[in-house]
Amino acid sequence: MKNPPATGQSISRIEGPLKVTGAAKYSGEYNVPGLLYGYVVNSTITKGKIIKIYTEEIKALPGVIDVFSHENRPSTAWFDMKYADMDAPPGSPFRPLHDAEIRYNGQPIALIVAETFELARYAASIISVDYEKEIFDTDLRSHFGDGREPETGMASLLKPPPPEPTGYFETAYAAAKYKASGEFYHGTEHHNPMELFTTTTLYEGKGKLSIYDKTQGTVNCQLYVANVFGLRFKDVKVISPFVGGAFGSGLRPQYQLFLSVMAALELKRHVRVTLDRSQMFTFGHRPPTLQRTRFAADADGMVTALNHTAFAETSRFEDYTEVVVNWSPKLYPAAHTLLDYKLVPLDVFSPMDMRAPGGSTGMHAIESTLDELAYQLKMDPLDLRLKNYTMIDITVNLPYSSKELKECYLKGAEKFGWANRAPEPRSMKRGHKLVGYGMATGIWDAMQAPARAEAAMTRDGKLHVKSAVTDIGTGTFTVMTQIAADELGLPVADVIFSYGDSKLPFAPIQGGSMTTSTVGTAIRAAGKALRKKLLRVAKRMKDSPLGKAELEEVIFQNGYIILKDNPQAAVSFADIINDGHHGLPLKTTNTGVPNMAKLNKYSRAAHSAVFVEVEVDEELGVINVTRALTAVAAGKIINPKTSRSQILGSMVWGISKALREETILDNQLGKYMNQNLGEYHIPVHADIHDLDVMFIEENDEHINELGIKGLGEIGLVGVAPAITNAIFHATGKRLNQLPVHFDMLL
Amino acid sequence: MNSELDLKPAAVFTSKTRQITLNINGISRGLEVLPYVTLLDALREYLDLTGTKKGCDHGQCGACTVICDDKRILSCLSLAVAKDGAEITTIEGVSTGNDLHPLQQAFIDHDAFQCGYCTPGQICSAIGMLSEGKAKTRADVKELMSGNLCRCGANMSIIDAIMEVKDGGGHE
Numbered sequence A: 001m002k003n004p005p006a007t008g009q010s011i012s013r014i015e016g017p018l019k020v021t022g023a024a025k026y027s028g029e030y031n032v033p034g035l036l037y038g039y040v041v042n043s044t045i046t047k048g049k050i051i052k053i054y055t056e057e058i059k060a061l062p063g064v065i066d067v068f069s070h071e072n073r074p075s076t077a078w079f080d081m082k083y084a085d086m087d088a089p090p091g092s093p094f095r096p097l098h099d100a101e102i103r104y105n106g107q108p109i110a111l112i113v114a115e116t117f118e119l120a121r122y123a124a125s126i127i128s129v130d131y132e133k134e135i136f137d138t139d140l141r142s143h144f145g146d147g148r149e150p151e152t153g154m155a156s157l158l159k160p161p162p163p164e165p166t167g168y169f170e171t172a173y174a175a176a177k178y179k180a181s182g183e184f185y186h187g188t189e190h191h192n193p194m195e196l197f198t199t200t201t202l203y204e205g206k207g208k209l210s211i212y213d214k215t216q217g218t219v220n221c222q223l224y225v226a227n228v229f230g231l232r233f234k235d236v237k238v239i240s241p242f243v244g245g246a247f248g249s250g251l252r253p254q255y256q257l258f259l260s261v262m263a264a265l266e267l268k269r270h271v272r273v274t275l276d277r278s279q280m281f282t283f284g285h286r287p288p289t290l291q292r293t294r295f296a297a298d299a300d301g302m303v304t305a306l307n308h309t310a311f312a313e314t315s316r317f318e319d320y321t322e323v324v325v326n327w328s329p330k331l332y333p334a335a336h337t338l339l340d341y342k343l344v345p346l347d348v349f350s351p352m353d354m355r356a357p358g359g360s361t362g363m364h365a366i367e368s369t370l371d372e373l374a375y376q377l378k379m380d381p382l383d384l385r386l387k388n389y390t391m392i393d394i395t396v397n398l399p400y401s402s403k404e405l406k407e408c409y410l411k412g413a414e415k416f417g418w419a420n421r422a423p424e425p426r427s428m429k430r431g432h433k434l435v436g437y438g439m440a441t442g443i444w445d446a447m448q449a450p451a452r453a454e455a456a457m458t459r460d461g462k463l464h465v466k467s468a469v470t471d472i473g474t475g476t477f478t479v480m481t482q483i484a485a486d487e488l489g490l491p492v493a494d495v496i497f498s499y500g501d502s503k504l505p506f507a508p509i510q511g512g513s514m515t516t517s518t519v520g521t522a523i524r525a526a527g528k529a530l531r532k533k534l535l536r537v538a539k540r541m542k543d544s545p546l547g548k549a550e551l552e553e554v555i556f557q558n559g560y561i562i563l564k565d566n567p568q569a570a571v572s573f574a575d576i577i578n579d580g581h582h583g584l585p586l587k588t589t590n591t592g593v594p595n596m597a598k599l600n601k602y603s604r605a606a607h608s609a610v611f612v613e614v615e616v617d618e619e620l621g622v623i624n625v626t627r628a629l630t631a632v633a634a635g636k637i638i639n640p641k642t643s644r645s646q647i648l649g650s651m652v653w654g655i656s657k658a659l660r661e662e663t664i665l666d667n668q669l670g671k672y673m674n675q676n677l678g679e680y681h682i683p684v685h686a687d688i689h690d691l692d693v694m695f696i697e698e699n700d701e702h703i704n705e706l707g708i709k710g711l712g713e714i715g716l717v718g719v720a721p722a723i724t725n726a727i728f729h730a731t732g733k734r735l736n737q738l739p740v741h742f743d744m745l746l
Numbered sequence B: 001m002n003s004e005l006d007l008k009p010a011a012v013f014t015s016k017t018r019q020i021t022l023n024i025n026g027i028s029r030g031l032e033v034l035p036y037v038t039l040l041d042a043l044r045e046y047l048d049l050t051g052t053k054k055g056c057d058h059g060q061c062g063a064c065t066v067i068c069d070d071k072r073i074l075s076c077l078s079l080a081v082a083k084d085g086a087e088i089t090t091i092e093g094v095s096t097g098n099d100l101h102p103l104q105q106a107f108i109d110h111d112a113f114q115c116g117y118c119t120p121g122q123i124c125s126a127i128g129m130l131s132e133g134k135a136k137t138r139a140d141v142k143e144l145m146s147g148n149l150c151r152c153g154a155n156m157s158i159i160d161a162i163m164e165v166k167d168g169g170g171h172e
């Protein structure tokens, strides 16, 4: 009997029982005898120099093992590029404890290593430091209009600069009858995964290290550590089977990794360094961004002109960029476009990719402006989007490989009850509360990178698949197991997927919604190679019923190779290994690469339509997202259950982005003021109401063999603008700042 | 980090360890700790019970929730020495034998987590919340669970899972 394919099924997370019983171990939970604890000391000034760190007094305290600072740190690589990682933007990567110079507030300046966590923490709290302060600038808002072109580099491959202008924007805009424009501010955000950033480095002797790190890239960290400390790659093992959330914060090796490894090598001991919650505001963040839009349409509602300009913060040492302004012509093919993206270097740490980087910032401005345009045109916002619907991406002049956004709009609108919306702002009420409906579009590039995977069949008939990839909560473990199961026609229970370890076959960093397509394609390549090998060995077996069958003439089903023409002729995988291969596993390692020749003929993106209902209490200004629905078209959905959770999680992030989270920078001090979860607000259970997810069927034959586009970001991009559009519909007030504050409505 | 602190280092470095007993998941465990070690660190660092999580160390996230003498508490805000003799249930002791607690099963069934880092705290908190008996409606449950943050945004599924157990009477 044929078992149904594993892909497409709602399977519960395979690691679920470990997570609900506390058995899942995260990077700070590997306890070994003799473990030392490191605590980081951070700069309290924003810019200047360290004159003196009073380390001797601290070293003298009982229980303190050592204090490391720029004055006594062991020498590491001096060449800048050695510190570059797979996600490093153009520039010069930050080097912890490199010299006396202070580049940003909260910069790590010393590591205290002690026998216990408590002693290390206490010592860090009393160490004295003399500084020489310099004048600094952290205020993006004072720089509207004076940015500069970003440097380009490797990172630009995945983050293309804005397309060249087309047509004559200024003339077209000036002449247009229907226009909408806006100025937008998106505040700083910090990822704040629930797990604290921790590295436990086990010193295994002779320069060998086993490192348990909180990361989105085991190989990325392995290369970084080996390069920086001059170790052999094979002596450095980075292990991260469970990652307590990351959202981009683990794409680059963070300073606790450097410090933990440095101390372990120097002291020849096991060392754990855990950052506290406030220290999680001292590396990487979503950059604050200022934007200006001017959109125009003709009387029929065809968008004719698009201008979108952004000024984004970066650090003084790296040009971190995002794709903020490129999206509008991809969705609304206007003849006249003018898109510009500039950077403003300030005295902060380099910003870092945070869930839907750039897209979620830019789409807020784009979709809010489009909403405004709909009101100018007296058109339903949904109709305006349908009117301008395109199957061609005019920024590259290529058709979309697939695009079921229209179905997202239509099916989403129907299920949400969009037709019940009264067009006028302030026209819907529930009790004494104003009610508003808003909608917005989401778009995110579908990307793929090369990766490797190993597949092996063992004598018990089980398939073992391996990849260095992490599972940051995305469901990667489960989804990869499903993909592998289908390759050999096995039930999921017969597949063992090993992951989260740098010694396994190469996987790139887990980000940009490309993990499933990237690692999935590698697993497919390995699965295909293993099928060939199994058949070859099966045919060589004595009296093999498979005769001279070619791959096309057999099926792999339920642990057997079966002749298509004669289902009685079958050999079990277990027999192939035991009788045909001396009981030894049959193994293969293969590379999955994107088929660029094919892909270059298409523009590739996932899409979404988001519908939101808000209630606004006019007297108190309280805004409540009472209902929200996201319809997603993202190619094939491997596991609807975990995929739904991905989109639900993104929707909560969207609510947070629109109404809650913001890191507040005091420009007098150059310091983030709310570095804790009491003051950095994220939604709590009481804030989250009725959320709905629809997956729209989308068959993409071009994108990759699996037809996958990725889901990590698409759920977020459209949510915040749908909320602010709903607030406009409820109140008649257009609020262009994220997050929206209650008082702006009063 | 703060050179103006008026604390004498000596006090911290010379204080004496205390012998305490914690009854954890039905097992009595003797422990020698300094007076300023939190219950959370005692569990994680001294007893290798790492199922209880640290998300903030400041009482702001709920990840460290355990059940202590039948009440849900934040173990990061409790000193281990103050809990000498207490009965403590951590996530490792929530289920009996090989069977998962109904809430644990409901969390799996509803996919009420992604990264899983807030999960032990959510489950312990839900057990405590249900036995308090104050929550009547879904809105009550949301309110009374709001001390437990989830950055992955599994909020709705977490409440779905708890409601299933609450309404299904799966909780004794």
Ligand code: FES
Pocket: B053, B054, B055, B056, B057, B058, B059, B060, B061, B062, B063, B064, B065, B074, B075, B076, B077
């Ligand atoms: S760790 Fe105790 S509340 Fe966050």
Ligand code: FES
Pocket: A194, A244, A245, A473, B112, B113, B114, B115, B116, B117, B118, B119, B149, B150, B151, B152, B153, B154
């Ligand atoms: S599941 Fe990741 S924080 Fe809740």
